[in-house]
Amino acid sequence: MSLIESLRDALTRRSALLSQLQEQGTDCYRLFHGTQEGIPGMTIDRYGAQLLVQSFHQPLEREALLELADTCNQTLGQTLLLVYNDRSGGHSRIDRSDPVYQAEPAALADLVGHEWGLNYRVRGRHPGQDPLLFLDLRNARGWVKANSQGKSVLNLFAYTCGVGLAAAAGGATTVCNVDFAEGNLAVGKENAQLNPQLPPMQFIQSDYFPAIRQLAGLPIAQRRGQKLPSYPRLAAQPFDLVFLDPPAWAKSAFGTVDLLRDYQSLLKPALQVTAENGVLVCCNNLAKVSMEDWREQVLRCAGKLGRTVHDCQTLTPAEDFPSFDHRPPLKTLILQL
Ligand SMILES: C[S@@+](CC[C@H](N)C(=O)[O-])C[C@H]1O[C@@H](n2cnc3c(N)ncnc32)[C@H](O)[C@@H]1O
The missing domain is CATH 3.30.750.80 (RNA methyltransferase domain (HRMD) like)
Structure with missing residues (x-):
């Protein structure tokens, strides 16, 4: 054709x-x-x-x-x-x-x-590679907007803070966006300004690993003989709704984001920062990871931490991202903890 x-x-x-x-x-x-x-x-x-x-x-x-x-x-x-x-x-x-x-x-x-x-x-063209809003995450943003009323929300790997904005519009009490890229958070701030009716959000420019470990009340591991770059200090606090949408792969002085080989190191502290009776929404956009295998890994990780998963729901992208084999690359799980 x-x-x-x-x-x-x-x-x-x-x-x-x-x-x-x-x-x-x-x-x-x-x-x-x-x-x-x-x-x-x-x-x-x-x-x-x-x-x-x-x-x-x-x-x-x-x-x-x-x-x-x-x-x-x-x-x-x-x-x-x-x-x-x-x-x-x-x-x-x-x-x-x-x-x-x-x-x-x-x-x-x-x-x-x-x-x-x-x-x-x-913006049709800008210094980054991707458009400023990932369209396959629209259903997930819609879910967040419909389920944020009265909640404290943590948006991890926030990019241009689309999920944070959806949470603020859905009535979240507080919204905290975390990303290490200044330019991405700057667009997040523009997005906030474009919606002046919404309550203010918090923007934390930090690497994921030190930020999540501090928020979860965990120590920050330092490799022997290696000095870590500086990072913003944060107080430990639980969040009612945590959104975890990491890139497929990224390396920094603090650790490696690797959705194929090591989802657990991202997931563990995200589970720990989620309040009792809270919700963790997590994503994996790597096509070669199957929903079945990844779901099992996620549930096993929660079990090891002693967190009961009361409900585990899947969310798929809308029909503008068809997947005729029913295996969309972007997989999303909603865990009620
Ligand atoms: C795939 S995008 C996430 C999409 C986003 N959740 C959304 O709603 O559109 C990846 C983001 O992760 C950020 N990132 C990658 N590695 C990071 C790290 N180690 N710590 C903090 N942010 C990181 C990048 O700056 C980028 O904004």
Whole structure:
């Protein structure tokens, strides 16, 4: 099937979802999820007024790109601002002086997208690799918004603080966002400013390991002969709702985030910081880890710590991230402790 036919099919499959999203106050979603919808390495996302087309394996020709954009615009009944990011590497033969590839200044301006009625900063191009809002986590943010009333919320690996914002909108008493990247938290602060009706959130710029260990009241291990970089001091405190969404792999002076080989070292202190009768929402976005194996690991880890899991619910991404094998890469578990 050709690219344009695959896109048309994908848009037809989304017709009910698109109306639901509009009612929900959401205009940020995936229109084409190539790996599952016939063209691996191609994605088309809507972020508010912007249409973000990305190719990861090979660049798109000018005409093909314009036809894709046109088809999306016709379905949505509006003309979105096109941004094309080719991420297929150095062999790209794109003529970058062509205005279609450069994008209009209006498309590259700071824009505002909406999800669950909240405002989010949207930028077609910025120093980081990923768009500022991960769309496959929308259902999880919706769950947090619906389940945060009266709770203290800890958002770990907060990125641009989307989960924190959802918690604040859901009536959380306090929201604490933790991430080591200043630039990501800066966008989180912009997101907070874009929703002035919400109560203020806390932003902690820290590596995960020292932050979670201090919050959980655990000592910070120092390897012999190695001096640790400085880190902000935090008082131990339990949280009613903890959200753990780490990247697949990251290394720092304090430890290694490795979702394939060592989820436990992230999970253990997150379980320990979760209050009795609290909730831990944890994610694993590594496609090669199966839900069955990971769930078993998570439950075993809780058991070893003597934490009773009263309920364990799974949450899947919405239909704009279809997985016809029912094995979405992003897996989410909600543990009632
Ligand atoms: C996959 S994103 C998390 C997505 C996020 N939960 C959301 O709601 O969009 C990974 C984030 O983890 C942060 N990060 C990676 N390693 C870290 C570490 N050791 N300590 C703190 N933050 C870390 C990165 O800066 C990035 O913002």
